[in-house]
Amino acid sequence: xxxxxxxxxxxxxxxxxxxxxxxxxxxxxxxxxxxxxxxxxxxxxxxxxxxxxxxxxxxxxxxxxxxxxxxxxxxxxxxxxxxxxxxxxxxxxxxxxxxxxxxxxxxxxxxxxxxxxxxxxxxxxxxxxxxxxxxxxxxxxxxxxxxxxxxxxxxxxxxxxxxxxxxxxxxxxxxxxxxxxxxxxxxxxxxxxxxxxxxxxxxxxxxxxxxxxxxxxxxxxxxxxxxxxxxxxxxxxxxxxxxxxxxxxxxxxxxxxxxxxxxxxxxxxxxxxxxxxxxxxxxxxxxxxxxxxxxxxxxxxxxxxxxxxxxxxxxxxxxxxxxxxxxxxxxxxxxxxxxxxxxxxxxxxxxxxxxxxxxxxxxxxxxxxxxxxxxxxxxxxxxxxxxxxxxxxxxxxxxxxxxxx
Amino acid sequence: xxxxxxxxxxxxxxxxxxxxxxxxxxxxxxxxxxxxxxxxxxxxxxxxxxxxxxxxxxxxxxxxxxxxxxxxxxxxxxxxxxxxxxxxxxxxxxxxxxxxxxxxxxxxxxxxxxxxxxxxxxxxxxxxxxxxxxxxxxxxxxxxxxxxxxxxxxxxxxxxxxxxxxxxxxxxxxxxxxxxxxxxxxxxxxxxxxxxxxxxxxxxxxxxxxxxxxxxxxxxxxxxxxxxxxxxxxxxxxxxxxxxxxxxxxxxxxxxxxxxxxxxxxxxxxxxxxxxxxxxxxxxxxxxxxxxxxxxxxxxxxxxxxxxxxxxxxxxxxxxxxxxxxxxxxxxxxxxxxxxxxxxxxxxxxxxxxxxxxxxxxxxxxxxxxxxxxxxxxxxxxxxxxxxxxxxxxxxxxxxxxxxxxxxxxxxxxxxxxxxxxxxxxxxxxxxxxxxxxxxxxxxxxxxxxxxxxxxxxxxxxxxxxxxxxxxxxxxxxxxxxxxxxxxxxxxxxxxxxxxxxxxxxxxxxxxxxxxxxxxxxxxxxxxxxxxxxxxxxxxxxxxxxxxxxxxxxxxxxxxxxxxxxxxxx
Numbered sequence: 001x002x003x004x005x006x007x008x009x010x011x012x013x014x015x016x017x018x019x020x021x022x023x024x025x026x027x028x029x030x031x032x033x034x035x036x037x038x039x040x041x042x043x044x045x046x047x048x049x050x051x052x053x054x055x056x057x058x059x060x061x062x063x064x065x066x067x068x069x070x071x072x073x074x075x076x077x078x079x080x081x082x083x084x085x086x087x088x089x090x091x092x093x094x095x096x097x098x099x100x101x102x103x104x105x106x107x108x109x110x111x112x113x114x115x116x117x118x119x120x121x122x123x124x125x126x127x128x129x130x131x132x133x134x135x136x137x138x139x140x141x142x143x144x145x146x147x148x149x150x151x152x153x154x155x156x157x158x159x160x161x162x163x164x165x166x167x168x169x170x171x172x173x174x175x176x177x178x179x180x181x182x183x184x185x186x187x188x189x190x191x192x193x194x195x196x197x198x199x200x201x202x203x204x205x206x207x208x209x210x211x212x213x214x215x216x217x218x219x220x221x222x223x224x225x226x227x228x229x230x231x232x233x234x235x236x237x238x239x240x241x242x243x244x245x246x247x248x249x250x251x252x253x254x255x256x257x258x259x260x261x262x263x264x265x266x267x268x269x270x271x272x273x274x275x276x277x278x279x280x281x282x283x284x285x286x287x288x289x290x291x292x293x294x295x296x297x298x299x300x301x302x303x304x305x306x307x308x309x310x311x312x313x314x315x316x317x318x319x320x321x322x323x324x325x326x327x328x329x330x331x332x333x334x335x336x337x338x339x340x341x342x343x344x345x346x347x348x349x350x351x352x353x354x355x356x357x358x359x360x361x362x363x364x365x366x367x368x369x370x371x372x373x374x375x376x377x378x379x380x381x382x383x384x385x386x387x388x389x390x391x392x393x394x395x396x397x398x399x400x401x402x403x404x405x
Numbered sequence: 406x407x408x409x410x411x412x413x414x415x416x417x418x419x420x421x422x423x424x425x426x427x428x429x430x431x432x433x434x435x436x437x438x439x440x441x442x443x444x445x446x447x448x449x450x451x452x453x454x455x456x457x458x459x460x461x462x463x464x465x466x467x468x469x470x471x472x473x474x475x476x477x478x479x480x481x482x483x484x485x486x487x488x489x490x491x492x493x494x495x496x497x498x499x500x501x502x503x504x505x506x507x508x509x510x511x512x513x514x515x516x517x518x519x520x521x522x523x524x525x526x527x528x529x530x531x532x533x534x535x536x537x538x539x540x541x542x543x544x545x546x547x548x549x550x551x552x553x554x555x556x557x558x559x560x561x562x563x564x565x566x567x568x569x570x571x572x573x574x575x576x577x578x579x580x581x582x583x584x585x586x587x588x589x590x591x592x593x594x595x596x597x598x599x600x601x602x603x604x605x606x607x608x609x610x611x612x613x614x615x616x617x618x619x620x621x622x623x624x625x626x627x628x629x630x631x632x633x634x635x636x637x638x639x640x641x642x643x644x645x646x647x648x649x650x651x652x653x654x655x656x657x658x659x660x661x662x663x664x665x666x667x668x669x670x671x672x673x674x675x676x677x678x679x680x681x682x683x684x685x686x687x688x689x690x691x692x693x694x695x696x697x698x699x700x701x702x703x704x705x706x707x708x709x710x711x712x713x714x715x716x717x718x719x720x721x722x723x724x725x726x727x728x729x730x731x732x733x734x735x736x737x738x739x740x741x742x743x744x745x746x747x748x749x750x751x752x753x754x755x756x757x758x759x760x761x762x763x764x765x766x767x768x769x770x771x772x773x774x775x776x777x778x779x780x781x782x783x784x785x786x787x788x789x790x791x792x793x794x795x796x797x798x799x800x801x802x803x804x805x806x807x808x809x810x811x812x813x814x815x816x817x818x819x820x821x822x823x824x825x826x827x828x829x830x831x832x833x834x835x836x837x838x839x840x841x842x843x844x845x846x847x848x849x850x851x852x853x854x855x856x857x858x859x860x861x862x863x864x865x866x867x868x869x870x871x872x873x874x875x876x877x878x879x880x881x882x883x884x885x886x887x888x889x890x891x892x893x894x895x896x897x898x899x900x901x902x903x904x905x906x907x908x909x910x911x912x913x914x915x916x917x918x919x920x921x922x923x924x925x926x927x928x929x930x931x932x933x934x935x936x937x938x939x940x941x942x943x944x945x946x947x948x949x950x951x952x953x954x955x956x957x958x959x960x961x962x963x964x965x966x967x968x969x970x971x972x973x974x975x
Contacts (some may be wrong), residue, residue, distance in 0.1 A: 044919060045805040051931040051937060061764075076918040077929040082658040085915055089662060091906065093448075094829030101917040114660040197644060199655075254558045254645060264936060266535035269550040286705045289743040289753065290935050340617055392661065404469020404646040 026321040028128035034321045039070040041322035046084040047106035049077030050260065053284060057345045060338070060399075066231045066330055071322045076102070085111050088120050088314045100316030104323040107155065108309040110388040115312065116154055122313040122320055124153025129324065131331040132156065136352035142308050143350065145218035147388040148222055155310035156327040159339065160301070160348040162306035162379055163205055166282040166372065167273045170294040175273060177301040179213045179240060184245035185273070193273045194248045197255035199395040202277050207394045209305050210236045212383055216348060225393045234394070238401065245402065252402070267291050279379060281347025283370035287343065297374050304379025305328075308350055337363035342370045346399070418797060420971070421790030425849065426808055428787070431812050432824055432846055439823030441671035447626025453666060460666040464674065467667075469646030474678055476562040476642070476647045481632025481682035483566045485624050486689065488573040491724070492581055493616075500590060504718070509582060513899065513958060515575035515728050517950035519907035521927065522943035524568045524640040529738055529936065531564070532557050532744060536734040541745040549747050558644050565642040569631045571731075572722045577623060578721075578791030580899075583855065583893070584619035587862040588612065603710040610701050614694075623854060625683060626813040632682045633675055636909060636928075649675050650909020651868045653818050653961035672819045679816050732947075739940035758937040765926070771947060775921040776837065776912075777905040780844045780908035784852045784901050785894060791853070792860040794881055796868075813850045819909055825914050835917035843915040844908055845935065848901045859893035860886075889971060891964065903950035 008226050011202055014174065022197040026034045043065075055075065062073035078084055084105045126132060137143040144151050167362050172189075175183040179374050186193050198201035212218050214236040220229060245252030251270055256262050262274040263281065267290045276282065276297075285291035311327045313320055329335055333356055336349040353361055369375065442448065447459035464470065475650040499505040518526070530536050534551040590612045597607035638648045646652070653675055656668030744755030755858065824843070833839055867889060871881045882920050887894070906924060913925045927942035965971040 046918065050931075052930065055765075055930075056761075074919070077926065079929045079931075080658055082660050083913070083918070085660055086658055090826055090829050093826060094832075096829060096832065099832070099834070101919065111658045114662065118662065232505075247733060249553060250555050251553075253560070254555050254643075257644070260935065265534075267743070270534055270553070288935065289755065291939075292743070292745075339408060376510075400468045402645065404472055 006119075015394075018150065021150070026324065028125040028324060028350075030043075031128075031259055033299060034049070034324055035069060037321035038319070038325040041319040042072040042074060043103045043319045043322040043326050044074050044076050044101060044102065044246060045088075045106075045323075045326065046078055046102045046103045047074040048079070048081055050079065052260075053345050057339060060333060060344075061326070061330060065326055068329070069325050071319075071325055071405050073322075079392055080104070081107055081111050085115060085120070088115070088119065090315070091314075091316055092118075092120060098318070100314050100318060101152055102314045103319045104326055105312050105314065105315040106158065106309060107312050108307060110143060111148050111393055112146050112151075112155060112310065112312065114389040115314075116149065119403045120315055121154045122315050122317060123155075125313065125320075125324055126151070126156035126327070127153045127309075129156055129328040129331060130330050134318065134331065134333065134351045134355045136355045140305075142382075142384070146310060147307070148196060149388060149389070151310070151372070155312040156331060157308050157350040158311050158327075158330055159305065159309050160350050161277045161309060162348070162382060163209055163277055163304040164279050164281075164297045164299055164379075165273060165275050166266070166297040168269075168292060168294055170292065171272050175298060177298075179210050181297075183240065183244055183247075186244060189272070190247050191249045191251075192271050194250070194252075194262070194265070195255060195275060196258050198398045200258050201273065202259045202262075203255065204391050204395050205277060205305055206275060207237065207398060208386055208390065209300070209383070210240060211390075211394065212305065212386070213300070213302060214240055221390055222261040222384070224387055225389040230393060230397075234397065237394075238397075241398075241402070263290060266295070275307050279340050279348060279374045280336060280347065280370070281371075282372035283401055284346055287370065288370055293371075295372055297372050299378065299380045301380075303383050306379075306382035307385045333360035337367065339362055341367045342373055382384060407584065418790055418794040421787065423792050424804070425489060425787050425791050429812060429846060429849055430808055431515065431841045432827070432843075433815060433820050434736075434822035435827045436820030436822070437815065439826045440672050440820055441823070441898060442670055443666050443855075444673045446666060447936065448666065448669075459668045463667050464670040464969065467652070468604055468653075470531075470649075470817070473646050473649045473652055474674070475679050475827075476565075477574055477675070478631050478685075480562050480566045480634070480648070481628050481679065482689070483686060484569040484573055484631035485627045487566075487720075488570045488577055488627065489624055491570075491720035492718055493609065494605075494713060494718075495578075495721040496585075497605045498714035498717045500604070500608050500612075501596065508578065508721070510958075511725060512575045512579050512582070513896075513954035514951060515725065516579060516900070517903055517915075518732065518947045519924070519943075520568075520572055520634070520952065521640065521907070521909070521924070522634045522735070522947045523572050523728060523731060524637045525939055525943045526735050527564070527568045527571065527727065527933075528557050528640060529940070530730050531732035534732070536737065540745065540749055546705055551746055557641055559562070560643050560645070562641075562648065564641050565638055565648075566631070568637050568641045568929050572637075573627045573631070574721060574724045575728075577620065577627065577661055579896075580623040580854070581616060583896075584616060584858050585612075587858065588615040588619070590616075601706045601755050603707050603841055605713045606706065609713070610697075614697070619847065619858065622810055622813075625686070626810070626850075626854070628682050628686055629679050629814045629816065632679045635818065649678060650816065650818055655821055657818075668822070672816075672822070675816050676819045677816070683814070696940055698954075722931045732944075735940040735944050737946060738936045741937055755937075758935075758941050762938070762941045766923075769921045769923050769926045770945075772837065773906060773924070776841050776844060776920075776922065777902045777949060777953075780841045780905050781898050781901040783841075783845055784848045785856075785878045785898055787849060788852045788897070789860075789887075789894070792857060793886075795861075796886075796938075797878060809853055812846050813854075815848065817847075821910055821914060835919055836916060837916070837920050840912055840916040840920045843911040844905045847905045847908060847911060851904050852897050852901045855897040856890075856893055859890060863889060886917065891960040892957075892971065895960055896954075897927060899950070899953040899957040902953040906946065906949050915939055 012182050023150045026037050053071060058075045065071045065073050079178060084102055088102055089098065135143045135308060145155050165175060176185040195206040198204045198207055215233055220233055255368050256265065259276055265271045266274045277299060281292060282295045284296045307402050313323045317323055333351060339345045340349050443453060444460060446453045446455060446460060533554055538551060552891050593611035593665060594604060594607045597611045598604060635650050635654055638651050642648050653668050653671040655662040656671055702854045739758055740754050741751035742752035742755040828839060831950060863886065867885050868881050871885045909924050909928050912920060912922050923946045930942055931939050
C-alpha cells in the first residue's frame, strides 16, 4: 500500500513537474493552438545582418507578423551565424533550459550539424507547418537534407542559394565555363580574379565547387571524410590551387574577406571576374550603383553548388509558438514572392510552383527579373552540397597550406 | 560637532575605493577563471573533465601561429614606440607656440573618432582603390585600374600598426597635456636654456624624465590595446594568418565546439603575449633612460635642434592629416553613387545610403545614448568618490588601487567569454542594465586616468580656505572642488562616452545581440556592407563622441564666461 502510494504520488509529481514545461512547449500539430499561444509573444530572430536588403526584408516581415498574428519580431543582427550557435551553447552549459535568448535562427550546413549533434534544437516541428506542403518535399529532397544531414523536421526551409560567377561584359568576352578554363583564363588575365579566403562561406563553397569538378569520383564527398583517403581525393584540388594562386589578385598573398569585398573590387575594376552565392547579387549591385551596368552572371557549364538555408528553433527558446508562426509566414507564397523581387531581396524561392494556386503563381509571374539575374533555366544543374565534414576538412587543409607562409 | 557630522560621510566616501575595486576586479577575475580553465581542458559540459595540455599542443600546431604572435608583439611595441616618440618630440618642439595651442583643440575631436571608424577611414584612403590613389590616377601614374599591390592587410601588419599609431597619438597627447602642468615644464626649460641648451633639446632633457612616469600607465594601456586589438586588426590587419586576437575570436565562434578549448588556450597565450610586450617595453624604458643619460652627459647643447623639432611636427602633422583625410574619405564614400576607378570623385552622388541608415537609426541611437550617458554618470560618480576619499584621507590610495587599471591591461578576449558564461550561470538576463555594467568595467579605468591628475593637483588651499570659513567637507566638495574641476570632469566624461560608444564585443556578447547599438549595427553591416554603408555607419559612430567632446569644450566656456582660469585645457 505504502509503496503503491509512493508510486502514484511520484507519477502525480512527475505530471506536475512536467506541466510547466508542457505549457511552454507548443504542439506543432495543433496549428490553431500555436497561433493562440503566439499572440503577444516577442520572437528574437537571430539572423546574419550583413546585407541591408535582407535586413529590410526582415523588417517588413516583422510588420506583417505584428498586424497578421499579433507577434512581435525583433531582428537580432549577427555578423556571423556562429555567434548565435555559441550563445545557445553557452546557455546549455549554464543549464538554462527554458529562458533562451534565441527564438529563431537562420542557419544551415555545419552550424545546423553542430546544433543537431549537440541536442541544441527544438523539434521536430517544421513539417507540421501549414505552408510546408508548398515546398513539395517529396519531389525536392534538398528540403529534407541540409549538407547531406537529414533535417527530420528540426528546421524549416527559407531561401535558396546557388553559386554563380559574374563578369564585366565590357572587358571580358568569353568568361571561363569550368575550373580548367578558369586556370587558363587567369593565366592570360593575371590579377583579374580572386576568391574569398576560407573559412569565409563563399570561399569554402568555391573550394567545394572546384573539388566537385576536379575530383576523379565525387561519391566520397557525400560521406563523412575518411582521413585515409582525404589526401588522394583532394590532390587534384591542391594541384589546381597551387597553379591558380600566383595568377590571382595580389598573387594570392591576400584574399578578400567575403562576397561584398569581391563586389567592391569588381566595381573598382580591380578584378573582372567574381563569384557570388546569390544569383541576383550582380543585379542588386547594378541597382545599388556599386557595379557597372555591363555586369552579367552565369553558371559553370557542369552546374554549380546550390543549397537551401533554413530556420531553426533552439531547444530553450522562449517564444517557440511565435517562432513557428514566423517560419510559416516566411514560407508563404506572399513572403516568398516578395523576397523573389530583385528590388527587395532577389532570392530564389524554395516553393514548388506546381503546388501553388494560380493566384499564388501570379504573385511570382508579375515580378520582372533584372538583366543580370539568371532565370531558373539558366541556373542549370544544381550540384548537391557535400557532407559538412568536408567543408571543415577543406577549410582546415586550405589554411594549413595557404593560410601561413 | 562639525567633526561628528562629517565622520559618517567620510566613511561612506571611504568605502568608494573598495566598491570600485569589487565592480572591476570581480568580473575580470571571474571571466579570466572561466576562460582559462578550459585552456587546460576543464569544461565539464563539453566533456572536458580532466586537466590536460593537449589543447596547448593543438594551439601550437596551428599553422602560422608563430607569425601571428610575432605580428601581435610587433604591433604592441611599434605602436607605443612611435606614438610616444612623436608626441614627445612634438611637445618639445612646439611648447608654448601657437601650433601647440592648435593641437590642444584638435586632440579632442581626433580622440573622438572610434578605432573602427578611423581604421575604415585609413583603409578608404590608402587602399589600392582608395581616395589617394584615385586622386593621383591617372594623372601622375597613368593607371586606369587600381594597382595590384598589397597595402591594407599586409603580411607584417604595418598598416594595422599605422592605424593604431594614428589613433594613439591623440590619446597620449591628451594624457601628456593633462599631466604637464604639475611638473611645471616652463621652469625646467628656463633653467636648461639659461645653461645654453636650445629649447627643443632643453624640453626633451628636462621635462621628459619627469613627464614619463606620469604617463606610463596610459602608455601601458596602449601596449595592451595594440597587442590584442580585434576590430582594428579585422579591418587593417594581416589575414594570412590573422593576428592572435582574431584567431582566438574565430576559435570561440567555431561551430566545432572542441575549438573552445583551443580558444581558451589561445586567450591565455594572448595574455602572455601582452605581458611579454609589457616586459619588453620595460627593457626599452631602461634602454631609453640609459641612452638619454648618455645624451645628456655629452653636454651637447645645440646640434640637431631643427631635426628634432621638424620630425615631431612632421610625424604628428602627418598623423593628423591622415586622420582628417580618412574622415574625408568616409564622407565622400557615404554620398558616393557609382564611382569608376581612376575618377577623382564619384560620377554620381546619392543620399540614399544616408536616408536608409537614418530610417533604421532610432533604436540603436537611443540604446547607445542611454548606455553611454548612464554608464558615464556612474563612472564619474564612482571615480569622484574614490578621488574625494583620497583627498579626505589626506594621502594617496594604497597600491592596491593600481588594480583599477586591470581591465586596461588584460586583453578583452581573455576574459569576456568567461564573463558571458558567468552571467549565464548567474541567470542575469542579457539586457541593457547588464550591458551598462559591462561598459563600466572598461570605462572606469579611462575615466580615472583622465580625471585623477587634475583632481590631485588642484591647489589644496582653496579647500583649506573654505574649511576655515566653516564649510563642511561635502559643502567644500559641491561648492568649491567640483566647480573648479568642471572642465576636467567633462573631459573625463567625454573620454568615457567615447570608450562606451566604441565597445563592440561587450555590447554584442553581453547583450546577447538584443541591445543593438550604433557600433553593433556598424559591425554587422560591415560584415557585408558596401563602402557607402560602412562609411555612413562609421560616421554615425563617431558622431556621439564628437558631440561629447564638443560639449566638454564649450560648456565650461559658457558657464564660466567670467572665470578665465576655469575654462579647462584651452
